[in-house]
Amino acid sequence: MSKTTPRGQRTIARHGRLTSPGPLSQLFRGLAIVVAVLLVAGAGIGAYIAIDLSRSFTADAVELKNQPAVPPDLGELKGGVNLLLVGTDECEPDFAQYFGDRCSGADSGDSLNDVNMLVHISDAPRRVTVISFPRDLMVPIPSCTDKDGVEHSAMTKQQINSAFYYGGLSCVVQTISELSGLEIPFAAKVSFGGVINITDAIGGVDVCIANGIKDPYTGIDWPAGTRTVVGLDALQFLRTRHGVGDGGDLGRISNQQQYMSRLANKLKSQDVLSNPATLYKLASTALRNVDPSTSLTNPLTLVQIASAVKDVPFNEIVFIQYPTYTDPDNPNRVVPDRSAADTLWAALAANQPLQLSGNLSDGNGVVVDENATPAPTTAPTDAATPGPTDSAAPTPAPSSSAVVLPSEIAGQTAAQSTCSNGNVR
Numbered sequence: 001m002s003k004t005t006p007r008g009q010r011t012i013a014r015h016g017r018l019t020s021p022g023p024l025s026q027l028f029r030g031l032a033i034v035v036a037v038l039l040v041a042g043a044g045i046g047a048y049i050a051i052d053l054s055r056s057f058t059a060d061a062v063e064l065k066n067q068p069a070v071p072p073d074l075g076e077l078k079g080g081v082n083l084l085l086v087g088t089d090e091c092e093p094d095f096a097q098y099f100g101d102r103c104s105g106a107d108s109g110d111s112l113n114d115v116n117m118l119v120h121i122s123d124a125p126r127r128v129t130v131i132s133f134p135r136d137l138m139v140p141i142p143s144c145t146d147k148d149g150v151e152h153s154a155m156t157k158q159q160i161n162s163a164f165y166y167g168g169l170s171c172v173v174q175t176i177s178e179l180s181g182l183e184i185p186f187a188a189k190v191s192f193g194g195v196i197n198i199t200d201a202i203g204g205v206d207v208c209i210a211n212g213i214k215d216p217y218t219g220i221d222w223p224a225g226t227r228t229v230v231g232l233d234a235l236q237f238l239r240t241r242h243g244v245g246d247g248g249d250l251g252r253i254s255n256q257q258q259y260m261s262r263l264a265n266k267l268k269s270q271d272v273l274s275n276p277a278t279l280y281k282l283a284s285t286a287l288r289n290v291d292p293s294t295s296l297t298n299p300l301t302l303v304q305i306a307s308a309v310k311d312v313p314f315n316e317i318v319f320i321q322y323p324t325y326t327d328p329d330n331p332n333r334v335v336p337d338r339s340a341a342d343t344l345w346a347a348l349a350a351n352q353p354l355q356l357s358g359n360l361s362d363g364n365g366v367v368v369d370e371n372a373t374p375a376p377t378t379a380p381t382d383a384a385t386p387g388p389t390d391s392a393a394p395t396p397a398p399s400s401s402a403v404v405l406p407s408e409i410a411g412q413t414a415a416q417s418t419c420s421n422g423n424v425r
Helices: 029-040 043-057 160-180 196-201 233-238 249-269 276-287 299-309 338-348
Strands: 003-005 082-089 114-122 127-133 138-141 148-154 154-159 185-191 205-211 213-215 221-222 225-228 290-292 315-319 326-328 332-335 366-368 411-413 418-421
Touching: 029 315, 043 160, 043 315, 082 160, 082 299, 114 160, 114 299, 127 249, 138 160, 138 299, 138 332, 148 338, 160 185, 205 249, 249 366, 249 418
Parallel strands: 003 148, 082 185, 127 315, 205 418
Antiparallel strands: 082 114, 114 127, 138 154, 185 290, 205 225, 213 221, 315 411, 326 332, 366 418
């Protein structure tokens, strides 16, 4: 029989918005890599994923609470596809040595969902919207049961990155589903694992640094300019918080979005995905570090998701920061700006394209790359790969004009080039 314990008896949301994070804080921003690979890989990656599926992908699959039935054809999902990607802050044996007290203290066994990305794939025409929810966001968390069978009662206000601790992947899905009002049939938890191997496999990612970055928490001391980040350097770039913008989590989110955008462009422009050996290495590395919902364990489902996004043009891949404002009860936390968010949810429900009108970053983490060559606005097609199946179900017709999102919503498209706004002027 499950036990019930009231929330709030233990403080586990360690990270403040502007205070120093634990050494592993945001370690699993490597999730950005997995998102970018998914967005640009096409159905080919689904085929390679299927090879290792039974061996490395299904072992730790998670059943989502009230998980809706998955139709045989993703085109039958009215209004598009919603997939939640969760990155956890945890001490893995292979990497614990790099993170000092975080992985030797009393809470070294805890796991928090420090990265929460909701990927929405629209239906006919296909567009991709990736919404990042700040880890310091204070939201209601529903009743959830943890891995030990302890049932935790619902809370009206709790830091979002504690949801995984209270009930694993399913609890994170429930929390964000209630916040967004969207049904989320697919989810995956990603630990750090493959970030170094993936960047090594493609020769690193060229990131732009507008101002130098100096961050003692990650060991970064880099000058302005273009820098190829590989291996541990890529990880530290993904983790850096104090080195960019105002030193908060919101600035770091936009720095991650720069990385995702540049990775996506590199994979397309250099034809990385046309090399079967490289593609297999990318896919298998990601697989080893993904714990999916049971709804994602069917190889056909993965192929269908990849097919749905493979031809989405870069200007129709939009990275968004969930809109927030400072928590009146705690200046180191943020609370939802529901009015601005409602415009976003309504546009997605109505199958309308989005137009950004706000800042690139709420935390001033990136600036425009003035020297960039414009990215292509169309994605190349692969004649050998079947495209997504059209939906037979009635879905909202796409609007002929984009919905202009409120200025309170920050973000960028994959077609935009940005640079890290480092703290060394």
